[in-house]
Amino acid sequence: MPADAHSSLPVDARFASSALTNAPVVAHVVRAGFVESVHHGLAVVTAPDGSIELEVGESAGPVFPRSSSKPIQALAMVRHGLDSEGALLALACSSHSGEQFHVDAAREILARAGLSEADLQNTPDYPLDDGARTAWIAAGLPKQSIVQNCSGKHASMLATCVANGWDTATYREPGHPLQVAVSETVAELAGAVPSAVAVDGCGAPIHAIPLAGLARSFGRLAAAQAGPEARVAQAMRDFPEYVGGTRRDVTTLMQRIPGLVAKDGAEAVYAVGLADGRGIAVKITDGGSRARGVVVGAVLRRLGVDDAEALTALEHQPVLGHGQPVGAVVAVEI
Template sequence: MRHSLLVEEYRGSVLENVHFGVVCGVDEHGQVIYSAGDDMHVTYLRSAAKPFQAIPVAKQKIDEKFGLTSREAALFTASHRGEAYHLEGLEAILQKTGIAEDELLTCPTYPLNDEPRSACLAQGVAKRRLFHNCAGKHLGTLALSKELGYSTHDYYEHTHPAQQAALDTFAYLAQFPKEQIQLGVDGCGFPVFALPLRHIAIAYLKLACPDLIEDTKTREAVVKITGWMTENPDIIASHNFICTALLTDSNIIAKGGAMGVYGFALKKERISFSLKVLDGSELVWPLVIASILEQINYGNKETIDRLHALVPREIKNDNQLIVGEKRAVFTLEKK
């Protein structure tokens, strides 16, 4: 497997940590135009698949049928962090769809963000299925299953018609044979897809450039979903997280997944990128993506600045003294 050294971390003058990975960028024709490492490296999308898994939900106009707002529907694509505004939307979906919380497969947990988690512990609030960061995705598939008369007790099985619809749609957008997509089980219990980074980038390209999608219903669903994401960047993750920082730029569609996989696409430039940090680290995403944007001379410097603010180059100790630095050290190879 061919990979690239993406990030070095120095403490003083000593190299302390390294992060290897792979980056792939494609143009509007699906051709690889930038790379660092093997663009055919196979990886699971994990939560980076959520926008695609929501397409069957949008196709059936679940948001309209149940009177959901854009902020509520955006949760179908989100990895929420348990903030009050996330819970408000999730509770509204339960109320409007008639889904009971115990119908969700997601395991009871506490919010991911420190402040709401601490508040739950201080107030003696019990763990909830709704606190799980994949609860929105599960609610979308449950609502779709109820609307179409599918069984709901097994809505998460890969053989379930709602899951097969998501897989069919993703394979179509990624321009990759469905039977060659490798399946695993995600942390939340949903099927998760593995395929080459090049085809993940191609799928993300379609999110930014829906005019490339021939099927009318799929194209309309993608326009709706990306609208939810762009209108509600804080819903997709939360403050101080990269997905929200990128989606604040209306020119970008972006979503990350566990274990270091990320996909993002630029609308005006009509290019997209996928990447995988091989040690699974998500902490270096902002540095890597900022470097990609800098190397392609991306015009919105505010977006790059937001990424650097999330993960500063300087490494500080507990006393907030600068003791080292992080460096993005890869160079994109132009094809």
């Protein structure tokens, strides 16, 4: 690649490219004692005051948090009239597995707003959970928006529009009042104006923010004692199975560690907030998810979190040979 190949890119894109390209190795894939592959990545821990407590790689570089943004997006909705509580609010923060209780909850959010599945504009898909997907396909059902993992967020976005009298047909447009409110909330919690806006996998806007800004956002949510932030965080803690699913590591993490909130995201992003106000954000630069939980687990161990069940759920990434474990993905440099 020519030395000036990035010269036509916006400054933030060059910054992100530099941070990702120069990221250190954070995990080894070990087979029978031999390092077969490596994963590069970024990790950051922010203190309760937002300062950086631990940094691996360049955490000031912007990244798309992908679905790790959902609790922040849900906060914007609550601030603007979304009246969901408990499980329904947790579903607004979710990348749910498409189990029946997730689907029922998404339908309830829509029904309460006087809407139906036809109003959803998230990308139709099969359920994320293996068992739910197999049953759905075996029943001869097509891909549908209601079982796609973002239906809780989209149903809640629509409900927020109804509460404010905003147009529901254009709710995904970046200039829509709902999306303007989301952008403002993302900037406030991250402490940085989004440097780029793109279309997420589900069709809604997604904002590029510094990885450290993502960590700060989760630290603030987890430490909140009152107001909309505390309401969102408590819903996630009380109903973690609605944020993920019955077989998801993000669910186990919130079930096991008091006060913690967490959200996984596509392209190997993971964000965690601890009750004391510290925030954690991880990005594996190749976008592959197998090292993501391993690195998050290593960071939590370094911070003194030692719940064996929760960390095992995160770090369990065996390397198989003839169907049997012959190695593992292990964290390094954390």
